Amino acid sequence: MTTITHEPLRDNLGMGARVRGVTQASLQDDAVRAQLNELFELRGLLIFEDVEPSPAMQVAISTVFGPLKDHPSKATPRVGGDDMLGVIEIRHRPNSGGRVRIGDQVMSQWLPWHFDHCYNDALNRAGVLRSVEIPPEGGMTGFVDGIALYEAISSDVREQIADKTIMYAMDVILGDLRYGRPVDFAEVEASPESKAVMEEFADRPRALHPAVWTRRSGEKVLHVSPWMAKGIDGLDDNEGDALLKIVCDEIVDAARDLSYFHQWKPTDMLIWDNWRCLHSVSGMPAEYGRCMHRTTIAGDYGLGRFETVTT
Numbered sequence: 001m002t003t004i005t006h007e008p009l010r011d012n013l014g015m016g017a018r019v020r021g022v023t024q025a026s027l028q029d030d031a032v033r034a035q036l037n038e039l040f041e042l043r044g045l046l047i048f049e050d051v052e053p054s055p056a057m058q059v060a061i062s063t064v065f066g067p068l069k070d071h072p073s074k075a076t077p078r079v080g081g082d083d084m085l086g087v088i089e090i091r092h093r094p095n096s097g098g099r100v101r102i103g104d105q106v107m108s109q110w111l112p113w114h115f116d117h118c119y120n121d122a123l124n125r126a127g128v129l130r131s132v133e134i135p136p137e138g139g140m141t142g143f144v145d146g147i148a149l150y151e152a153i154s155s156d157v158r159e160q161i162a163d164k165t166i167m168y169a170m171d172v173i174l175g176d177l178r179y180g181r182p183v184d185f186a187e188v189e190a191s192p193e194s195k196a197v198m199e200e201f202a203d204r205p206r207a208l209h210p211a212v213w214t215r216r217s218g219e220k221v222l223h224v225s226p227w228m229a230k231g232i233d234g235l236d237d238n239e240g241d242a243l244l245k246i247v248c249d250e251i252v253d254a255a256r257d258l259s260y261f262h263q264w265k266p267t268d269m270l271i272w273d274n275w276r277c278l279h280s281v282s283g284m285p286a287e288y289g290r291c292m293h294r295t296t297i298a299g300d301y302g303l304g305r306f307e308t309v310t311t
């Protein structure tokens with residue numbers, strides 16, 4: 001008999017749970033798999049503690065929640081052989097490129113609030129992360145719940161954005177970040193992969209996703225990614241820009257209280273609901289290394305599409 005235990009991440013958060021007792025053996029148990037899926041649907045972010053730190057374990061945990069999906073960018077390195085399909089490596093080598101400045105702090109690995117694959121029509125169900133090289137300082141992964149964000153933003157903005165559709169395009173040039181941009185922000189040096197990624201995605205149409213959507217369980221989710229947002233469908237550029245700016249500023253403000261930043265341990269893995277949560281990465285000093293392994297769980301919420309381009 002396998003016992004999985006769990007507890008809320010923080011008393012005042014509807015999102016997140018710490019989960020213990022997960023092993024490759026326990027994951028064979030159908031009752032455990034069902035329990036984890038139910039908990040994931042309820043909490044949107046599960047942090048598995050004291051798990052075997054291996055790609056095989058990451059695949060075992062990931063496939064509880066759905067089939068793996070390969071990463072859409074060919075420029076992203078893969079880990080292991082065919083049986084580890086879908087485990088990608090996100091590595092920062094000490095003092096390599098990819099630096100931003102916020103105020104007087106220069107850092108690597110900083111990423112703004114976003115949901116994954118917003119530049120795509122289909123939205124992956126979830127991502128699973130493990131840190132295989134942990135910097136002594138910074139490099140935390142942040143999460144904020146779209147259900148809580150929907151409740152937290154001001155009522156007039158909520159009303160204005162409720163029926164809007166946001167346009168997105170792949171954009172890894174952080175210097176061009178327009179929405180949710182920190183005060184006194186600059187890109188010091190683009191990441192080494194950014195050029196190849198931008199070239200690969202140059203000819204793709206923009207993707208459209210609703211700003212707010214309703215879960216099967218009835219909660220409304222504010223699901224706007226400040227990163228890679230390009231405008232609001234049906235509004236002219238100025239109007240769309242002004243509303244997007246207000247919404248994204250409110251998201252960033254609300255996230256100060258509502259977010260959870262995970263400080264990694266080598267035996268942690270976590271899964272987040274990409275249809276519900278936004279995530280981000282805190283920066284870290286460039287002289288440290290950091291390496292994350294990541295899988296993507298396939299699926300789609302069925303509300304995204306590509307823009308129809310008329311010629």
Ligand SMILES: [Fe+2]
Nearest residue numbers: 114115116279
């Ligand atoms: Fe991401």
